[in-house]
Amino acid sequence: MNIKLLLPLVTALLLALPSACKSPSDDIPCTCGTAMTDFEGCAHPLCLAGKTNPDNPNCVCGKLEIPQGKKN
Amino acid sequence: MRSTLRSAAFVVALALLALPAGAATLKLKNGTTVTGKVSRYDATAKTLYVTTDAGKDEQYRIDQLDARSSYLVNASLVPPDDAGKQLQVANFARDAGLYSHAVRRYGIAAKLDPTLKATVDTEMTKLKRMAAEECMKNARAAVAKGDFADAEKWLTVLIEKLPDEPEAKEAAAALENHYAKTRSEKMAAADKKASDALKRDIEKGKKQYAEMVDKTKKGLQARGDSLAKGLFNGALTDGKAVMGLIDDLEKKYDDPQTRESTASYRTVVIGQMVEVHLHMASLETVKSDYRGALKEVNAALALDPKNASALAARARIEEASSQGWWRW
Numbered sequence: 001m002n003i004k005l006l007l008p009l010v011t012a013l014l015l016a017l018p019s020a021c022k023s024p025s026d027d028i029p030c031t032c033g034t035a036m037t038d039f040e041g042c043a044h045p046l047c048l049a050g051k052t053n054p055d056n057p058n059c060v061c062g063k064l065e066i067p068q069g070k071k072n
Numbered sequence: 073m074r075s076t077l078r079s080a081a082f083v084v085a086l087a088l089l090a091l092p093a094g095a096a097t098l099k100l101k102n103g104t105t106v107t108g109k110v111s112r113y114d115a116t117a118k119t120l121y122v123t124t125d126a127g128k129d130e131q132y133r134i135d136q137l138d139a140r141s142s143y144l145v146n147a148s149l150v151p152p153d154d155a156g157k158q159l160q161v162a163n164f165a166r167d168a169g170l171y172s173h174a175v176r177r178y179g180i181a182a183k184l185d186p187t188l189k190a191t192v193d194t195e196m197t198k199l200k201r202m203a204a205e206e207c208m209k210n211a212r213a214a215v216a217k218g219d220f221a222d223a224e225k226w227l228t229v230l231i232e233k234l235p236d237e238p239e240a241k242e243a244a245a246a247l248e249n250h251y252a253k254t255r256s257e258k259m260a261a262a263d264k265k266a267s268d269a270l271k272r273d274i275e276k277g278k279k280q281y282a283e284m285v286d287k288t289k290k291g292l293q294a295r296g297d298s299l300a301k302g303l304f305n306g307a308l309t310d311g312k313a314v315m316g317l318i319d320d321l322e323k324k325y326d327d328p329q330t331r332e333s334t335a336s337y338r339t340v341v342i343g344q345m346v347e348v349h350l351h352m353a354s355l356e357t358v359k360s361d362y363r364g365a366l367k368e369v370n371a372a373l374a375l376d377p378k379n380a381s382a383l384a385a386r387a388r389i390e391e392a393s394s395q396g397w398w399r400w
Contacts (some may be wrong), residue, residue, distance in 0.1 A: 005321050010390065028383050033140075035210060039229055041172030048391040051142075057097040057105060059169070063148040064096045066113050066120075071305035 033058025096120065098132065099143040106130065113149065120145055137169035142253035147173075166199045169206065195346060206238035211243065220250040232354040242291040245377055251289045255344065256282070262336040269326065270333055277317040281341060282293065284310035293353050297355055304352050311345040331362050346372040346379050352384055362393035 028054040030044035031037040042061060046053045054063030098106045098120075108124035118134045127347035134142055150157040175196070182192045207230045214223035223246075230243040243314050259278060263271060284307045291303035317340050322331060349372035356364035366389055372382040 026377075028380070028387055036225060036229075037172070039207070039233070040168055041176070041388060043387040045125050045387070048387060051250050052096075053094070054095070057099075057107075058140065060144040060147070064110050064144060066148055 030056045030059055032056050032061060080280050086121070095125070096122070096144075096159045098144075100132065100136055101138050101139075102136075108134070112144070112205075115149075121228060138172065143168050143170055143173065147177075152180075155181045155188055158184065159188060159195070164196060166195070166202065171240055172202050179390055185348045195299065200234050200237055204234045204239040204308060207234065208239040208242065224251065224254070228351075232351070232358070235295075235358075246288055247292055251292075252282070255285045258340045258343070259337075262333070262340050265336050266333040267330060270321065270330055273321055274334075274337060276315070277314040277337070277341075280310045281318075281344070284308075284314070284341075284344055284348075288344065291348070291351060296353045297359070300355060301352065304348050304355075307348045308345060311341055311348070315345075321324070342375045346382060349375075350381060350385055353389070357389060357392070358362070362389050365389045366393075381400075 010041075021066065023069040028041055028043050032042045032047060032053065033056065042048070042053075042059070044053055044061075044066060048057065049063035050062060095107060097112055100106065106122060106124060108122045108130075111121045113120050116238055118133070120130050120137075121128055121129065121130050135143060137145065143161070143165050145160050150161050154156075158177050159181040160176045161335070162181060164173035165171075165177060178196055182189050204365070207226045211223045211226035211230070212228060215380070227243040227246055229239070230240050230311075231247075234240055236273045252321075259281060266274065286309035287303045287310065291300045291307065294300040294303055297300075315338065318334050318341065322334050325331065325334070349368045353365040353368035356368060366386065369382055369386045369389060372379060373386065376382065
């Protein structure tokens with residue numbers, strides 16, 4: 001493998017990173033934060049798995065990481 | 073060559089480290105949004121310590137957060153196997169208007185500690201009361217704005233999820249006002265694209281479509297599952313008959329313009345049939361018959377594979393079925 005091949009590969013990987021952080025499914029959108037979803041629940045795969053969807057700031061389906069001083 | 077590979081690996085590692093792992097978005101009551109990492113929570117002072125994305129260390133009392141973020145913090149602090157605390161968080165979610173979160177957590181609490189069942193039932197009764205009032209408020213607000221499609225969604229939620237609340241009766245009566253009208257408008261839009269000859273040929277199908285709509289509406293208004301089911305099945309029979317007529321017309325007219333017009337009629341009829349299947353799925357879900365509910369949702373998806381409501385319903389039912397969670 002030479003550098004001419006490697007550079008486009010690294011570039012492509014870096015470009016792909018932001019989309020890699022996105023939700024795994026585009027079929028079912030995350031609708032957290034809408035009044036209807038507060039009633040029905042969100043069907044987005046991350047939400048159903050009990051995780052927060054990073055793409056939706058209104059999503060409260062997961063948990064916060066609280067590393068220290070965790071008291072109840 | 074090796075040093076180039078090492079450099080590339082280093083760049084990739086740096087990029088991965090730059091990802092906002094564990095980042096949280098919190099909303100304050102004043103409308104401000106804070107994104108960062110939570111460093112700790114002081115239970116005595118009820119204060120959350122956050123390092124913002126800008127690198128600033130901030131602290132927020134729970135009462136400074138909006139209801140959703142406040143719920144998120146509470147939910148994060150609760151041990152997953154503590155039934156009593158799950159019940160408390162469920163109450164918090166309910167009072168914050170997060171009804172689906174609340175219902176799920178009530179289910180978890182009752183599953184963890186079956187002796188809590190009576191308490192959970194009492195809290196669920198309160199939840200249903202609050203939810204019914206909010207549904208009706210949302211329906212009225214939608215009607216005031218002239219958004220009858222949105223109003224219908226809220227009325228349907230009331231009828232299907234909260235059938236024993238007094239507002240459900242009112243919701244069933246309110247369907248009388250706009251249900252048929254919104255659907256005849258869809259058919260009228262399809263009519264606009266059709267030739268006179270096609271309009272004449274489709275006339276019988278339109279009458280059957282109107283009957284299908286009427287049966288769907290009556291199914292929603294019906295008190296009792298078996299009556300509702302009978303009406304919904306009747307609606308589907310009407311729908312299939314209209315689809316058969318459209319199939320025949322597609323054979324009769326092979327010009328692209330008429331084909332396009334028949335496709336418009338087909339879309340209207342499929343939309344109604346999908347709706348009926350989803351109402352039937354809802355009936356089965358309330359009874360916790362997840363297999364029956366999935367059958368109906370799959371029938372809806374066979375008609376319209378990309379239908380967003382049906383895809384979402386299938387995902388919810390599959391999850392509820394696998395986790396044994398409560399649905400409502």
